[in-house]
Amino acid sequence: MKIFFIFLLLALCPLDLMANDKVLNIYIWANELPSFAVRAFEKETGIKVNVSTFENNEMMYAKLRATKQSGYDIVMPSSYFVDRMRRQDMLEKLDRTRISNWKNLNPLFLHPAYDPLNDYSVPQIWGITGIYVNQRYFQANTISNWTDLWQKRFDSRLSMLNDTREVFSMALLSMGYSANDRDPEHIKQAFLKLKTLMKNIKVFSTDTIISIMIDEDASIGMAWNGDAYKAEQENPNMRFVFPKDGFVIWVDNFCIPKNARHRDAAYAFINFVLRAEVGRDIALATSFPTPNLAAQKLLPEKIRTDPTIYPPAEVMKRGQFQIDVGDETAALYEKYWDELKMSG
Amino acid sequence: MKRPNHFKHFSLTTVWLWLFIFALLPFALMIVASLLDHNETHIVMLPFTLENYTQLNHVIYLHIFARSLIIASFATLFCLLLGYPFAYLIGRMQNVRWKNLLMLLVIIPFWTSSLIRSYALIAMIKAKGIINAILLALGLIHQPLALLFSNTAVMIGLVYNLLPFMILPIITNVERLDNRLIDAARDLGANQITTFRKVIIPLTMPGIIAGCILVFLPAMTIFYIPDILGGAKSVLVGNLIQNQFLVVQNWPFGSAISTVLTLILATFILIYHLASRSNKKKQEWL
Amino acid sequence: MRKSYLTLIYLFFYLPIFTLIFYSFNNTQYSLVWHGFTWRWYVELFNDGDLWIAAWHSFFLGIAAATFATVIGLLAAVSLYRYHFFGRRLVNALIFVLILTPEIVTGASMLLLLTLSQLPLGFITLFLAHTCFCIPFVIVILYSRLVSFDKNIFEAAKDLGAEDGLIFRRIILPLLWPAVLAGWLMSFTLSLDDVIISYFVSGPEFQILPLQIYSLVRTGIKPEINALCSVIFLLTLALIVSAQFALRKKS
Numbered sequence: 001m002k003i004f005f006i007f008l009l010l011a012l013c014p015l016d017l018m019a020n021d022k023v024l025n026i027y028i029w030a031n032e033l034p035s036f037a038v039r040a041f042e043k044e045t046g047i048k049v050n051v052s053t054f055e056n057n058e059m060m061y062a063k064l065r066a067t068k069q070s071g072y073d074i075v076m077p078s079s080y081f082v083d084r085m086r087r088q089d090m091l092e093k094l095d096r097t098r099i100s101n102w103k104n105l106n107p108l109f110l111h112p113a114y115d116p117l118n119d120y121s122v123p124q125i126w127g128i129t130g131i132y133v134n135q136r137y138f139q140a141n142t143i144s145n146w147t148d149l150w151q152k153r154f155d156s157r158l159s160m161l162n163d164t165r166e167v168f169s170m171a172l173l174s175m176g177y178s179a180n181d182r183d184p185e186h187i188k189q190a191f192l193k194l195k196t197l198m199k200n201i202k203v204f205s206t207d208t209i210i211s212i213m214i215d216e217d218a219s220i221g222m223a224w225n226g227d228a229y230k231a232e233q234e235n236p237n238m239r240f241v242f243p244k245d246g247f248v249i250w251v252d253n254f255c256i257p258k259n260a261r262h263r264d265a266a267y268a269f270i271n272f273v274l275r276a277e278v279g280r281d282i283a284l285a286t287s288f289p290t291p292n293l294a295a296q297k298l299l300p301e302k303i304r305t306d307p308t309i310y311p312p313a314e315v316m317k318r319g320q321f322q323i324d325v326g327d328e329t330a331a332l333y334e335k336y337w338d339e340l341k342m343s344g
Numbered sequence: 345m346k347r348p349n350h351f352k353h354f355s356l357t358t359v360w361l362w363l364f365i366f367a368l369l370p371f372a373l374m375i376v377a378s379l380l381d382h383n384e385t386h387i388v389m390l391p392f393t394l395e396n397y398t399q400l401n402h403v404i405y406l407h408i409f410a411r412s413l414i415i416a417s418f419a420t421l422f423c424l425l426l427g428y429p430f431a432y433l434i435g436r437m438q439n440v441r442w443k444n445l446l447m448l449l450v451i452i453p454f455w456t457s458s459l460i461r462s463y464a465l466i467a468m469i470k471a472k473g474i475i476n477a478i479l480l481a482l483g484l485i486h487q488p489l490a491l492l493f494s495n496t497a498v499m500i501g502l503v504y505n506l507l508p509f510m511i512l513p514i515i516t517n518v519e520r521l522d523n524r525l526i527d528a529a530r531d532l533g534a535n536q537i538t539t540f541r542k543v544i545i546p547l548t549m550p551g552i553i554a555g556c557i558l559v560f561l562p563a564m565t566i567f568y569i570p571d572i573l574g575g576a577k578s579v580l581v582g583n584l585i586q587n588q589f590l591v592v593q594n595w596p597f598g599s600a601i602s603t604v605l606t607l608i609l610a611t612f613i614l615i616y617h618l619a620s621r622s623n624k625k626k627q628e629w630l
Numbered sequence: 631m632r633k634s635y636l637t638l639i640y641l642f643f644y645l646p647i648f649t650l651i652f653y654s655f656n657n658t659q660y661s662l663v664w665h666g667f668t669w670r671w672y673v674e675l676f677n678d679g680d681l682w683i684a685a686w687h688s689f690f691l692g693i694a695a696a697t698f699a700t701v702i703g704l705l706a707a708v709s710l711y712r713y714h715f716f717g718r719r720l721v722n723a724l725i726f727v728l729i730l731t732p733e734i735v736t737g738a739s740m741l742l743l744l745t746l747s748q749l750p751l752g753f754i755t756l757f758l759a760h761t762c763f764c765i766p767f768v769i770v771i772l773y774s775r776l777v778s779f780d781k782n783i784f785e786a787a788k789d790l791g792a793e794d795g796l797i798f799r800r801i802i803l804p805l806l807w808p809a810v811l812a813g814w815l816m817s818f819t820l821s822l823d824d825v826i827i828s829y830f831v832s833g834p835e836f837q838i839l840p841l842q843i844y845s846l847v848r849t850g851i852k853p854e855i856n857a858l859c860s861v862i863f864l865l866t867l868a869l870i871v872s873a874q875f876a877l878r879k880k881s
Contacts, residue, residue, distance in 0.1 A: 051837075053841065054835050058591050059590060062738065067743065071833050089385075114725045207847055208572060230659070234660060326384065338587075356713070358702060363725075366726060367727065369743060433635065445874050448870050452863070452870060454823070455862070455866055459843060459844060459847060460855060466662075509816070511815055515808075551774050551775075554771060557729070558771075581732075583845050589735070602735045605730070606731065
């Protein structure tokens with residue numbers, strides 16, 4: 001027993017380095033910030049960066065909500081979570097005078113519905129939820145709306161994202177409603193419509209979607225354009241369709257949580273990442289669309305003009321940003337989601 | 345004798361302290377939370393209410409619970425059927441070195457992430473996976489088997505991940521088997537099967553029960569393995585609670601579901617305990 | 631017949647591992663189908679210091695938590711077996727509750743508890759949480775073994791004047807040793823793979839492997855993780871097998 005306690009004490013020693021001021025703790029999506037970018041920042045500024053990763057917004061939010069002393073200086077919520085977090089006073093107001101590279105951002109992503117004054121979030125990566133089609137089995141040009149997914153020929157061929165909001169947004173859009181609809185009557189109609197889709201659905205998955213696309217476990221379904229682009233590189237049969245009845249645009253943003261202890265380092269980091277060359281390198285490494293216009297301009301032409309990753313402006317107009325629907329509506333969505341899955 | 349029993353006091357104090365802080369308090373927190381309300385800015389808040397429990401009175405929750413129960417039961421059954429012979433054979437080995445090595449060899453694969461192993465399972469049973477490739481090459485089938493995203497896949501995944509939890513407790517029990525009892529049964533004229541039924545199984549029963557508990561309980565609340573192998577096409581109790589905590593941000597309701605789950609399973613165990621009391625021979629288990 | 635059954639089950643355990651190792655050489659980023667042989671994931675792995683640090687942290691945490699949990703679990707199991715004390719039934723019930731409670735409930739309530747205690751999130755909080763959820767498993771394994779003991783041994787020892795501490799050290803412990811080992815192994819396994827509880831109580835400065843893996847999976851598995859798991863697996867296998875051989879030489 002005694003030996004064990006000594007062991008424990010020795011283990012605690014390295015933790016004293018916590019007192020160091022030149023530290024930055026960031027809490028991000030894995031694979032959205034390549035390590036070379038972090039290393040470059042460390043080299044330039046001498047600030048040690050501790051990278052923690054999370055796998056979905058809900059877990060990140062639950063943790064930050066349960067403890068105001070999480071220890072993180074930068075977090076990376078997606079669109080409607082920024083909305084939720086700022087309304088619950090979990091985020092710091094950003095001092096934009098400290099972010100000189102703000103000008104590099106694409107105006108399309110400024111003043112989004114989830115953060116109209118842009119004072120809490122800095123967009124870093126974005127994506128669109130659309131329809132991927134495996135050209136080998138189905139012709140992409142025969143599919144143009146979300147409603148098309150209900151066709152009988154897709155029986156057991158469909159894959160859906162395993163996300164309540166995404167699936168319901170899709171159904172709402174297919175009926176002409178807003179993706180962020182709160183009307184219980186509309187939501188009920190969406191639920192009833194989705195029930196009829198269940199026999200077409202082979203799998204719900206957000207994590208393994210890329211391998212599902214490439215290995216052809218499903219031939220058509222919901223996917224993010226970034227993922228479809230990656231799948232395209234390994235399976236040339238992949239096509240992506242931006243539905244005419246509208247689609248959801250999501251954005252992953254850098255935010256500074258309340259009680260962050262290393263704000264200076266946080267601002268330095270955000271500014272660093274917004275540089276055009278850094279943004280370009282990150283976009284190349286992650287294969288995700290970037291909201292950094294200056295970086296986008298530096299990308300090789302093949303990527304810059306790829307319609308899957310950077311669709312033209314007229315297409316972008318059909319998109320809607322996701323905003324928070326509030327706890328009560330979220331509960332309603334979730335109740336229908338349970339019923340939907342158990343009805344299949 | 346009135347000598348102070350240091351050992352006893354030390355043990356009890358340590359155990360009680362630990363369990364009080366880390367088991368009783370969180371459990372109490374959970375029950376209290378289930379009786380509270382919540383809103384957007386507060387995880388839990390007054391007033392006290394029974395609404396979280398009355399909300400559960402809906403056929404969908406019964407459906408979800410029943411489904412989880414069935415899956416967990418089958419998983420436990422398969423683990424028992426596969427695991428008992430294995431544990432028995434290993435536990436009865438005379439060579440201690442070999443036995444320990446074999447026991448360790450069971451555990452070592454499980455020190456790699458269960459998620460990665462589950463993805464390896466996916467790679468094996470996919471339509472374009474290894475198993476199908478082999479079967480097709482051998483000409484045994486002409487169309488790839490649709491193993492992935494089915495109930496079969498879920499069961500394979502569950503049994504794969506929970507089998508060691510059945511094997512380890514049984515091995516430790518089998519090791520204690522007294523050969524003299526087995527020899528005595530033989531001398532009295534019992535054949536192998538009768539010996540097994542009347543002597544070995546009752547003697548290893550504590551191990552069997554321990555194994556079943558350690559498999560059944562986690563199986564009731566696990567959800568990510570059924571999700572990735574089954575295609576997430578149904579909702580289990582684990583998904584339900586997870587979603588209440590994370591997506592809906594309704595911690596009181598999530599706590600209520602968890603409490604009810606605990607109560608229902610406790611009832612099962614209680615019934616078993618009362619039933620076995622009437623057959624009580626030696627020590628009591630729970 | 632016996633040998634073939636054992637081999638079959640071992641195959642069942644190891645085939646996915648072999649698949650995992652096999653796919654670590656797969657020349658593809660996202661597909662789960664074979665696309666050709668490559669070493670590049672191992673190269674990437676050796677350049678990725680963060681993953682190695684996280685792996686080391688996880689092992690260290692696992693050893694610490696498993697040991698502590700086994701010690702407390704041992705005391706608890708023996709106490710439950712030998713003594714009739716106040717609250718015995720409650721302790722029984724608590725153990726059961728601990729195993730049953732879904733990880734997310736345990737994680738969330740532990741986080742709330744630890745936040746109230748003002749402890750900074752990091753190794754200590756992880757250590758406490760891991761020890762906590764391992765203890766009931768240890769108790770269940772140990773108790774099931776204790777139950778088959780012959781109570782007469784203890785009576786005899788007590789009659790001869792032995793006090794409880796001695797009985798514990800000289801009689802109970804040696805007889806219980808294999809079960810203690812089993813309990814330790816199970817705790818270590820549980821700790822290495824725990825995600826949800828670890829997620830809630832971990833801090834920014836002590837990275838652990840399961841969390842890294844789970845979040846990397848979100849945006850597509852790269853065979854780099856397979857490479858890491860393969861390396862860890864082969865290392866531990868080599869360690870265990872060589873330890874067994876070394877012990878064999880000694881006797």
